[in-house]
Each structure stands twice: as C-alpha cells, then as structure tokens.
Amino acid sequence: NRLRHVDSMASLPSGAGSIRELNAVILGESLASEENHLVFPSDDFSKQALISSPQQYLEMYKRSIEDPSGFWSDIASNFYWKKKWDQNLIYSENLDVTKGDVSIQWFKGGITNICYNCLDANIESGNGDKIALYWQGNEPHVDGSLTYTQLLHRVCQLANFLKDNGVQKGDTVIIYLPMIMELPITMLACARIGAVHSVVFAGYSAESLHQRVMDCKPKIMITCNAVMRGKKTIDLKNIVDAALLESSQNGITVGLCLTFENESAMKKEATKWEKGRDIWWQDVVPKCSTICDVEWVDAEDPLFLLYTSGSTGKPKGVLHTTGGYMIYTATTFKYAFDYKDSDIYWCTADCGWITGHSYVTYGPLLNGATVVLYEGVPNYPDSGRCWEIVDKYKVTIFYTAPTLVRSLMRDGNEYVTRYSRKSLRILGSVGEPINPSAWRWFFNVVGDSRCPISDTWWQTETGGFMITPLPGAWPQKPGSATFPFFGVQPVIVDEKGNEIDGECSGYLCVKSSWPGAFRTLYGDHERYETTYFKAFPGYYFSGDGCSRDKDGYHWLTGRVDDVINVSGHRIGTAEVESALVSHPQCAEAAVVGVEHEVKGQGIYAFITLVEGVPYSEDLRKSLVLVVRSQIGAFAAPDKIHWAPSLPKTRSGKIMRRILRKIASRQLEELGDTSTLADPGVVDQLIALADS
Ligand code: PRX
Numbered sequence: 001n002r003l004r005h006v007d008s009m010a011s012l013p014s015g016a017g018s019i020r021e022l023n024a025v026i027l028g029e030s031l032a033s034e035e036n037h038l039v040f041p042s043d044d045f046s047k048q049a050l051i052s053s054p055q056q057y058l059e060m061y062k063r064s065i066e067d068p069s070g071f072w073s074d075i076a077s078n079f080y081w082k083k084k085w086d087q088n089l090i091y092s093e094n095l096d097v098t099k100g101d102v103s104i105q106w107f108k109g110g111i112t113n114i115c116y117n118c119l120d121a122n123i124e125s126g127n128g129d130k131i132a133l134y135w136q137g138n139e140p141h142v143d144g145s146l147t148y149t150q151l152l153h154r155v156c157q158l159a160n161f162l163k164d165n166g167v168q169k170g171d172t173v174i175i176y177l178p179m180i181m182e183l184p185i186t187m188l189a190c191a192r193i194g195a196v197h198s199v200v201f202a203g204y205s206a207e208s209l210h211q212r213v214m215d216c217k218p219k220i221m222i223t224c225n226a227v228m229r230g231k232k233t234i235d236l237k238n239i240v241d242a243a244l245l246e247s248s249q250n251g252i253t254v255g256l257c258l259t260f261e262n263e264s265a266m267k268k269e270a271t272k273w274e275k276g277r278d279i280w281w282q283d284v285v286p287k288c289s290t291i292c293d294v295e296w297v298d299a300e301d302p303l304f305l306l307y308t309s310g311s312t313g314k315p316k317g318v319l320h321t322t323g324g325y326m327i328y329t330a331t332t333f334k335y336a337f338d339y340k341d342s343d344i345y346w347c348t349a350d351c352g353w354i355t356g357h358s359y360v361t362y363g364p365l366l367n368g369a370t371v372v373l374y375e376g377v378p379n380y381p382d383s384g385r386c387w388e389i390v391d392k393y394k395v396t397i398f399y400t401a402p403t404l405v406r407s408l409m410r411d412g413n414e415y416v417t418r419y420s421r422k423s424l425r426i427l428g429s430v431g432e433p434i435n436p437s438a439w440r441w442f443f444n445v446v447g448d449s450r451c452p453i454s455d456t457w458w459q460t461e462t463g464g465f466m467i468t469p470l471p472g473a474w475p476q477k478p479g480s481a482t483f484p485f486f487g488v489q490p491v492i493v494d495e496k497g498n499e500i501d502g503e504c505s506g507y508l509c510v511k512s513s514w515p516g517a518f519r520t521l522y523g524d525h526e527r528y529e530t531t532y533f534k535a536f537p538g539y540y541f542s543g544d545g546c547s548r549d550k551d552g553y554h555w556l557t558g559r560v561d562d563v564i565n566v567s568g569h570r571i572g573t574a575e576v577e578s579a580l581v582s583h584p585q586c587a588e589a590a591v592v593g594v595e596h597e598v599k600g601q602g603i604y605a606f607i608t609l610v611e612g613v614p615y616s617e618d619l620r621k622s623l624v625l626v627v628r629s630q631i632g633a634f635a636a637p638d639k640i641h642w643a644p645s646l647p648k649t650r651s652g653k654i655m656r657r658i659l660r661k662i663a664s665r666q667l668e669e670l671g672d673t674s675t676l677a678d679p680g681v682v683d684q685l686i687a688l689a690d691s
Helices: 019-033 043-048 054-066 068-076 114-118 120-127 148-164 182-192 206-216 236-249 281-287 323-336 354-366 385-393 402-411 436-446 525-533 573-581 617-630 656-663 680-687
Strands: 091-094 103-106 131-136 143-147 172-176 196-199 220-224 226-229 232-235 257-260 278-280 302-308 316-321 344-347 370-374 397-400 426-429 453-455 489-493 504-511 539-548 554-559 563-566 569-572 586-596 600-609 639-642
Touching: 054 068, 068 091, 068 323, 103 323, 114 120, 114 182, 114 323, 114 354, 120 148, 131 148, 131 385, 143 148, 148 182, 148 281, 172 182, 172 206, 172 236, 182 196, 182 220, 182 302, 182 354, 196 206, 206 236, 206 302, 206 316, 206 617, 220 236, 226 236, 232 236, 236 257, 257 281, 278 281, 302 354, 316 323, 323 354, 344 354, 344 385, 354 370, 370 385, 385 397, 402 436, 402 600, 426 436, 436 453, 489 539, 504 554, 525 539, 554 563, 563 573, 563 586, 563 600, 569 573, 573 586, 573 600, 573 617, 586 656, 600 617, 600 656, 617 639, 639 656, 656 680
Parallel strands: 131 370, 172 196, 172 220, 196 302, 220 257, 257 278, 344 370, 344 397, 397 426, 426 453, 600 639
Antiparallel strands: 091 103, 131 143, 226 232, 302 316, 489 504, 504 539, 539 554, 563 569, 586 600
16 A cells, blocks of 8 residues: 555566666556657666666665665765664654654764765765856856865855854854855855754845744844845845844844855945944955864754745744755755766755755755856846856756746747757756646757756755656656655545545645654744644645646646745745735735746735725835835735725635635636625626726
8 A cells, every 4th residue: 555656567577678668568558558748768868867767766666665764774874974873763753643743853863964974075085176066146257166175165164153153053043145155155054063054035025034033033144245136236234134123123133244245246335234243254254264173963953944934924944954854855866866976957946945955055065066056037138048057067957947947938949049058968847836838848948858857846844855757767747746756655635634546636745754854843843733744644744736647647736725836936825915914004915826827826916905095006016015025026916906895704704715716717617605794795806807
C-alpha cells in the first residue's frame, strides 16, 4: 500500500533499449498510446543523467521508503559532521495529532554546520578557486564574482562582526537585502555562528517588516541603502527606518542596523542616517578577520525563519532546522537538476523567498556549484535580458517561475531567438502550476526542444522539492510535476481524509516526514498543528489540490485554502482584506483570486464603503495604495469591485464561492443562492461588475 505507484509498475524489465522503449514497456499501452502528450528526454541526455531510467528511480525510491534510515544515512555520510547523529535513531516523528504533539526530528545528536559544508568542505576538496557566485547587476555592464575561497573570507568577516557585536548562537538576525552578493553572504555568516536568519523579501513594505520585527525580535537588522530595479531606484533604508521606528514605539528596539552602501543605486550621502544605531557595512566589515571559527550546532538547532502567508492575517514564521534541511536541499538539487560539476546554475528567485534559500544559496553551494545571482528585473533593458545573461555566463541550468515564462512568451519569440542559449541543458519551473502552453513554449522556444523541464512542486514548509521530474528518468507530460522525490510519500485524500487510489483528485497530503520538513511555526506550535496536521490526522496537509492520472503522474491544481498565488507569491486573502479595511473609508472587504493571464492568479477585491461615501477613481487608487504600503507592491489588487453589500449566510459568513464566480464572470454557475441572508445582493453585485 505504501508503495502504490511503484507497485503498479512493479515488473520492471531489465536491459531494455532506449528510454523510450523502456518507458513504453513499463508504463504499458496506455502511455504508449498517448505518446503525443509525452515528451521524452533524448537518449543522449538520459545516458549521461544521474538517474537515467524509470527503473533506477523506482529502485532508489523503493529503498527510500522501505529503509529511510539506510537511504538517508548513506547520503548524509557524504557531508561533514563533527559528530555523527545517533545511529539508532536517524529520525523520529509523530504526525498524528490524535497521538500527542506533532514532532519531527532528523539526524538528532549529529553535530554539524551548514556554512562549513557549503564553503570550507568544498575548499578542502580542492574547489577553492572555483567561482561560487557570479553577480550580475541591474545594469548589463555592472557585475562581479567570488570564488569559494573569496566567499568564505567575506562570510567570515561578517560573522566576526556579528560576533563582536554580541550576536550569539540562537539569536535572530533580520536580513532586508536585495539580490546582491551580501545577501547570501549574510545568510551564510549567520549560519556559521549559529544565529537564526530571517530574510524578509526587500519588496515588503515597512509595515510588513515591522510585523516581522515584532514577531522574531532580531538582535540586529542588516540592509542596504537602495536598489535599482530596472529604471526605478528603491530606497530600502527609508523602509527599514520606518519599520524600526514603529517597532520601537511598540516596545521592540533594534539597536544596530548594518547598512551596505549599494553604490550603483545610491550614494552614502543621500542616505538617511540614525546616529548610534546605523553603521555602514563598508566601514566595519572589511576590517574584520577573514578567519572565523565555526559554531558547531545540533542537527535540530534552528537555521532560519521565513515568514509566509496563511489563511489568517498574521504571517507564519516557518522554522527550518539544520541537519535535515542541509541533506535534503543538497540531494534534491543534485537529482532534480541532474547536477554536474561543470554546470553554471541560475535561479531567478529572490533569496527573500524559500526558493532563494534552498535553491539559490544552500542546495547549490552544498554541491559546490557555480551560481548566478541577478539583481535586476527580467525585462530590463528589454525582454531579452534573461537570455543575454544565459549567454554571458554560459548558464546550463535555468530555474524560474511560470509567471516569468508567460510574460516573456507574451513579448514574443524574437527576444529569445536573438540569443544562442546553446549552453542550456535543463530548465526548471516553480511556484505555481505551469500551464501546458507555457510549458511547451519554454521547452520549444527557450530550450530549443532539447532541455527537459523540472517542474518542481514544493512549499516554504517542505524545505525542498517534493514532487518533481528527474530529468533523465521519466518522459514528461507538460504541466505535470510527475512523481515524488526520494523519501516522499504523497497521498491524495477525500474530504473525510480517506486516501484515494489510482486515477483520482482530492487534497494533497504527505505521509511520514522527510528530512527537509519544517519543524514548527515560530512561537506558535499550536498553529502549526492546527494548520497542517488537524485537517487530516496522520498526514501533513499541503493546502493544495491535486489529481493523479492513470499513469501515476501528479497534477497540481492550486490552493484549496484562502491563499492566492500571485506570480508564484503566496498571499493570504485575509492579509489583503485587513490592509483594505484599515482604510478609513472602507467598511468591509472580501478578496478572492481570479485567473490572470500572466500572474497565474490576480487579486480581486470586493469593497463596501462606509455609509455615505461615494465611489470614485481616487478612492480606488487610494485603496490599492493602502495595500501596497501595508504589504508590498506585489500584493496590490488588480481589480476593485464596488459592493453595496456582500453575499452572506444568515449566520453572517461571507460566501466566497459566489464572489469567486462573480469575479470570474461565471454567472451561470453561481449555484444555490437561497441560503443567503439577502439573495438580492448578488444581482446588485453583478450590475456593478464593470463599473
Ligand atoms: O500552491 C503551491 C504552489 O506554491 C505553493 C507554495 O508556495 P511557497 O511556499 O511560497 O513556495 C513557493 C516555492 C516553492 C504551493 O502550495 N506551487 C509551488 N510549486 C508548484 C506549485 N504549484 C504547482 N506546481 C508547482 N511546481
């Protein structure tokens, strides 16, 4: 039962010819007859791949489920541990709330350091002169690079500065930086001394940053004065100042704000400064020693906090620990991208999101990879920028989000075909379901029909890939994330929590833990249990819907909770609503997601104004502005729909199902409206739909 999708393909032929034949044999006639829908890796690709056949995948997968201890300890032995974990207990878990507190531990008792494994270990194995980071600035002529040795020196200097300023093991550091090299440097410096980093995406507003300061009470704030995004200068220091001021008025004072001068965006002299609290990075960090001893930590000591949106207004501090996360991000990176030493890897995600943690910083560096970091936006100076960067650095693995694929697709093939892109061998997608037409464009136009696409399904909470193609192993179906990664047991359950087999759709859960799983929500273990483990006892509930087809391929269908996925960013409807109702003229707000051609989902807000306030264009603008300033520009509503009142049940609950249908203009599908307190509300809303 635990190996259902493996069992259905149990009798593996050996010594079959090409992967195409092998797949046809293994997957049976049903797949072969659908061959038009399948995209096979070339024989040449499969031959060189780490996992080169379904058979090899299935054997490894089987072992990972039947013998997780053996499977993961073999892998973990390739990393540096000051002291090995307790050999009898590689993991312990309770995912069943009905049996006590939920807890997950991996490699407990093992003593290690992830920064040591990312840097020192690679240098010791002879890779000190290899480029660790290529940095590409917003302007095409502004760039830089660091070898592994140089990166270690930079990290040690900052780590020493942090130590000298009282940051100790277990202390929290907030990082509010754009995509400059100082961002991964800071993450690694924290990890080196056992401090817990909390990166806040530098597109969040002062209000959001303030909320996070209040929640995790950082010892120090690390930021830079400004950043250029395309032609726009964004004054980050101003945002930090406002956040810290508000925090100190609310009782949390951050005594030190280390500020990097991002010279190409703004000069020192133009930066607002608070004497006594603010220190220029360039004045102090370069003076520190380039040698810094490692703080050895337990595998279960916290590595970082990363806030993400949930169904309530309050962001959740997802907590990841050290050992399991290290092994998991490194292993998933290696296999899902079929990583080779000669690869040049570029992931377009920002380190402010989980993708930038696991697959810009930790996963690649643990493998000794060369990583490209890009400061700017993908369409500056024009829509060919990504491919210009690919050619400049000879990028071999390019990992991005469907929203970017769709927006570049809209801009036309000419921007792509103008560049060679010959170096590319693997493409990746993350953040939301990739629609088959975008998949095909990515595959055919960007990858010249040569590069497999790893459509990786995972979450902030999962730490690393959960369901993903292994590019040399499986034929792909455009839009499907295919099969689970080693050690992961996805199950699809119905409303009652019963597992459903075979071809089905339902709620996506995971049975048993995996090393990269988050361990708690910071300061709120109860919310952790309620949100993720109570809906379907015994399982981790992802919040996503999923269907499985007759061949066992997984198709993610989007969030089933009150979370909207805008351009691959998770935004809670409640967060946007609470920003909107803070506007003095807004009496009530209800937000739903609506299909959006480029962003995947757009934000659609129904607004009831305070009695007597007339609708106006200015008011619409100021409502959008209030969301931008309370959350960030990326959460701004795409549409404001004036609503004299909202459809509610007699008990006062807003019927979002109806609002979603109105928002997407599926007016014939409104369903039963008889349970509404006032069914007339619906007609009113429809009448105002395009006003
Ligand atoms: O709905 C799923 C979607 O993104 C959510 C996780 O968002 P976040 O924690 O911000 O992490 C994004 C980067 C891992 C999921 O619940 N999602 C992510 N990747 C995919 C996806 N949906 C479909 N296919 C994917 N490949």
